[in-house]
Amino acid sequence: MQLLGKRAGAAPARAGRSSAVAKIPVVAGSRSRVLSTTVMATAATQVPVKEVPTKPIDGQKTGTSGLRKKTKVFMSDNYLANWVQSLFNALGDEVAGQTLALGGDGRYFGKEAAQIIVKLAAGNGFKKIYVGKDAIMATPAMSAFIRRRKAYGGLIMSASHNPGGPEEDFGIKFNYTAGEPAPEKITDKIYGETTSISTLKMADIPDVDLSKVGVTTFGGFEVEVVDPIADYLATLKEVFDFGMLKAFVTRADFSMVFDAMHAVTGPYAKAIFVEELGAKPESIKNGVALPDFGGGHPDPNLTYAHDLVELQWSDAGAMLGAASDGDGDRNMILGKKFFVSPSDSVAMIAANAQACIPYFKGGLKGVARSMPTGAALDRVAAKLGLPFFETPTGWKFFGNLMDAGKCSVCGEESFGTGADHIREKDGIFAVLCWLSILAYKNKDVPVGGQLVTVEDVAAEFWGTYGxxxxxxxxxxxxxxxxxxxxxxxxxxxxxxxxxxxxxxxxxxxxxxxxxxxxxxxxxxxxxxxxxxxxxxxxxxxxxxxxxxxxxxxxxxxxxxxxxxxxxxxxxxxxxxxxxxxxxxxxxxxxxxxxxxxxxxxx
Ligand SMILES: O=P(O)(O)OC[C@H]1O[C@H](O)[C@H](O)[C@@H](O)[C@@H]1O
Ligand SMILES: [Mg+2]
Incomplete structure (x- = not known):
């Protein structure tokens, strides 16, 4: 992967500095005023920039999936700003004149963090930042957004499935041009920058109203607040047959329940499963996204999604049960009194993809799983004659394979399932895959007939592959x-x-x-x-x-x-x-x- 200058032709502008007194027209929402300032301004965007002294903070090393710490740590001193500035320093001249995207899983501190990041983006020469309304954007939606809008990259404010709130966790990670989590070459560089950082380049601009979709300009810098669902939905519509899914989901003898765990997928699930596919509104459980996830631990597994598990093991269980995590990239798939292990889920999806999902109708390019993931997928690859890859834990390792056209479907035992439509794992995608499999296998079953269930799909798979x-x-x-x-x-x-x-x-x-x-x-x-x-x-x-x-x-x-x-x-x-x-x-x-x-x- 080429690291820097990846989109070389896109934005030749440089973030040179001009110390001239600038008179900069500012349009903030309905307000319009003129700022007079003697602070520096970026040549690229003519936005006033304050150079704020700062000092390195220990322990800002990025883990498997970005930087995650207690929220209070992120709220202290320049903790967040230091890391973001270090990221921009690591990227260097490449960021000048570029477009960035920003969003998160809605956890506590996200909105305040977004205001800091907007100012840093402007101060470092970006010409535009897209921000999800209310600073929201699910992780897979961000990956789709970066790809559709051809953004230079995106920042995701999330600690994934970790609890949120003032006493819990916050996090941030950077996704690059193809919508993929930044490779280690970049994250190592960011860490290096955090150890020697001395200055924050903060644009001297007011906070932006993130509660309304629309554009605000500050000199040559633009903030566009966007609907965080629309682009993602458009991508999913390119993958799945929404007509077939709607016909199935609205069958009188079908039922589903999706537990959003009071996290980011609530509004997505409502828009996609209820409004697009016609599922009953009560199919969505814990659908109101809350900054502390309702005090829960938004990790879709048998322990933390226990309400869903109890429901599915009761007589009121639905034909398909599913849950997603804090930022919407993980998934758990359940049938009635039946759990699909994630290692099996990816293999079952791969085995059925070509028949059931339009995006894969030409066959799969290859498949991949992380090393600890169970090896059912290996057997599918062998039977279908597909290239197969075994990667380390971490979604970022799939990115190169996908960019090179070697991998269509991949997954991890850690409740991650995805495909090359984007460069993140994708919880709602996995649910739509299972809906597609069920819809396809039941297409000839009359209403009231014996429906093929999740357990039947698993049993058929095991019968074939062991x-x-x-x-x-x-x-x-x-x-x-x-x-x-x-x-x-x-x-x-x-x-x-x-x-x-x-x-x-x-x-x-x-x-x-x-x-x-x-x-x-x-x-x-x-x-x-x-x-x-x-x-x-x-x-x-x-x-x-x-x-x-x-x-x-x-x-x-x-x-x-x-x-x-x-x-x-x-x-x-x-x-x-x-x-x-x-x-x-x-x-x-x-x-x-x-x-x-x-x-x-x-
Ligand atoms: O086992 P861990 O290092 O905690 O990682 C578990 C999982 O965490 C995140 O969800 C990453 O995106 C996954 O790629 C990884 O499999
Ligand atoms: Mg996650």
């Missing part, structure tokens, strides 16, 4: 030193275990610390997870999470394959009991961490 039982145990907020010691111990077990070593009934084929060489740009990512692969294809993997915000989160991933027809519907925890014991024994996890039980089981 089943990769998968489970992930999370041990959240462990003491960091203890977690590191455990990982060191596992490394020593790997070093002492040649192929053929027996672990209980399992015979080791290979064990390593996963390393990935990007086939497109040759970049190497090391230390991406300690894995044990056994001769029957079973796997045990240990990683430390890159997204936690307190202590260390240990993730233990377990997988075992069967094509024994009698066992296909077994409960995963029962099927995996023996290998889970092997994993706990070999890692001495309980001994090192003092944890008897995981905090989350997927």
């Amino acid at each position: 089943r990769n039982f998968f489970s992930r145990y999370d041990y959240e907020a462990c003491e960091s030193a203890a977690a590191e010691k455990m990982m060191d111990h596992v490394r020593s077990v790997i070093a002492a275990s040649p192929p053929g070593t027996k672990f209980g009934a399992f015979e080791l084929a290979t064990a390593d610390d996963f390393e990935y060489t990007d086939p497109i740009d040759g970049s190497v990512a090391k230390g991406q997870g300690l894995r044990f692969v056994f001769t029957d294809g079973s796997r045990i993997i240990f990683r430390l999470s890159g997204t936690g915000s307190a202590g260390a989160t240990i993730r233990m991933y377990i997988e075992q394959y069967t094509n024994d027809k009698a066992r296909l519907k077994e409960d995963a925890q029962v099927a995996l009991k023996d290998i889970i014991k092997v994993a706990l024994d070999l890692s001495k996890l309980q001994e090192f961490t003092g944890r008897e039980k995981p905090t989350v089981i997927t």
